[in-house]
Amino acid sequence: MRGPGGAWAQTIASSMTRENVATELGSGPECIARAVQLLREGEVVGLPTETVYGLGADALQPEAVAKIFEAKERPYFDPLIVHLPSVDWLERLTDVPASSRALVGRLMEAFWPGPLTLVLPRRPLVPDLVTSGLDSVAIRMSAHPVFQAVATAFGGPLAAPSANRFGRISPTCAEDVRKELDGRIPLIVDGGPTEHGIESTIVAVEGTALRILRSGPITADRLAQFGEVRMAGTGQKIESPGQLKSHYAPRTPMSLGDVAGGGKNVGLLAWTGAGHGFGAIEILSATGDLREAAATLFAKMRRLDEAGLERIVAQPVPEHGLGIAIMDRLRKASYREG
Ligand code: TXA
Numbered sequence: 453m454r455g456p457g458g459a460w461a462q463t464i465a466s467s468m469t470r471e472n473v474a475t476e477l478g479s480g481p482e483c484i485a486r487a488v489q490l491l492r493e494g495e496v497v498g499l500p501t502e503t504v505y506g507l508g509a510d511a512l513q514p515e516a517v518a519k520i521f522e523a524k525e526r527p528y529f530d531p532l533i534v535h536l537p538s539v540d541w542l543e544r545l546t547d548v549p550a551s552s553r554a555l556v557g558r559l560m561e562a563f564w565p566g567p568l569t570l571v572l573p574r575r576p577l578v579p580d581l582v583t584s585g586l587d588s589v590a591i592r593m594s595a596h597p598v599f600q601a602v603a604t605a606f607g608g609p610l611a612a613p614s615a616n617r618f619g620r621i622s623p624t625c626a627e628d629v630r631k632e633l634d635g636r637i638p639l640i641v642d643g644g645p646t647e648h649g650i651e652s653t654i655v656a657v658e659g660t661a662l663r664i665l666r667s668g669p670i671t672a673d674r675l676a677q678f679g680e681v682r683m684a685g686t687g688q689k690i691e692s693p694g695q696l697k698s699h700y701a702p703r704t705p706m707s708l709g710d711v712a713g714g715g716k717n718v719g720l721l722a723w724t725g726a727g728h729g730f731g732a733i734e735i736l737s738a739t740g741d742l743r744e745a746a747a748t749l750f751a752k753m754r755r756l757d758e759a760g761l762e763r764i765v766a767q768p769v770p771e772h773g774l775g776i777a778i779m780d781r782l783r784k785a786s787y788r789e790g
């Protein structure tokens with residue numbers, strides 16, 4: 453059975469999870485060479501991208517891809533993004549219909565390498581495990597120099613989800629990858645804190661139109677210059693298995709709320725200004741800069757999560773431009789069943 457909700461959905465890989473691997477953390481040319489060697493051996497490696505850190509593996513080796521799911525305890529119904537070493541790989545992995553070719557070409561020209569992921573019809577070369585049995589595959593090219601160095605030397609496509617345990621906060625620095633996956637992966641390559649701080653924008657190309665499946669650094673306004681833009685998530689059906697209601701979540705319960713009335717056991721994730729009477733406060737951007745807010749969002753959420761609080765209140769940010777992607781993350785991090 454193909455597609456989300458099918459046979460794939462029944463298995464969560466946690467029973468296979470390794471807990472006793474020695475996790476190295478390093479940087480520089482030798483570390484990059486070691487990463488490439490491990491990837492060739494079918495291992496998983498933590499790698500920096502310009503959005504968040506990823507957990508990379510050879511996208512064409514199902515056994516290597518399986519290790520990603522195991523390390524993250526990610527359910528098999530949630531497909532992975534494939535990162536290309538060069539644009540010529542697009543033709544080998546995807547079958548872009550003639551009606552979409554011009555649009556795809558213009559998007560690649562404008563945004564690759566960079567934080568835009570395109571969902572396109574796939575070719576059989578892409579393993580089922582990568583796409584969760586879907587007929588499409590999500591593809592991007594990272595602009596991070598360290599990721600590019602690894603991908604180029606490796607010479608093939610790398611499957612890489614964010615390097616966090618399933619449902620948790622995405623890591624934006626190497627140390628945060630270690631907090632998520634220590635003992636489960638052999639190597640983390642440190643490329644410094646990530647530039648954008650939130651995951652890539654994901655769009656499905658539908659003829660000459662675009663459907664945004666996940667908002668991110670490339671905003672709807674910018675995409676609208678290339679074709680009609682539709683927003684996913686208005687219908688009942690989950691179009692991207694990653695559109696789960698709960699995601700990016702701290703362990704401490706979080707809710708969206710206002711800056712008034714906290715208490716010493718409550719933390720505040722504020723937009724521009726401090727509230728009072730909270731046990732801990734993190735301000736996303738004192739100057740009201742949405743870029744700064746996105747770039748530091750997950751690190752600040754993680755700091756509050758580590759502060760031993762009973763709950764966290766997140767103040768909404770203005771919901772335009774990059775604010776749409778930030779509010780998406782805050783809502784999912786705050787979502788509670790029931
Ligand atoms: O910025 C990013 O995109 C980061 C870095 C590491 O590249 N990666 C990332 O991957 O955020 P991940 O696995 O955490 O999120 C990928 C999302 C998932 O929600 C998944 O459901 C969706 O992409 N996705 C993957 N393949 C898809 C497909 N064929 N159709 C629809 N959605 C897809």
Ligand code: MG
Nearest residue numbers: 613614622651
């Ligand atoms: Mg993720």
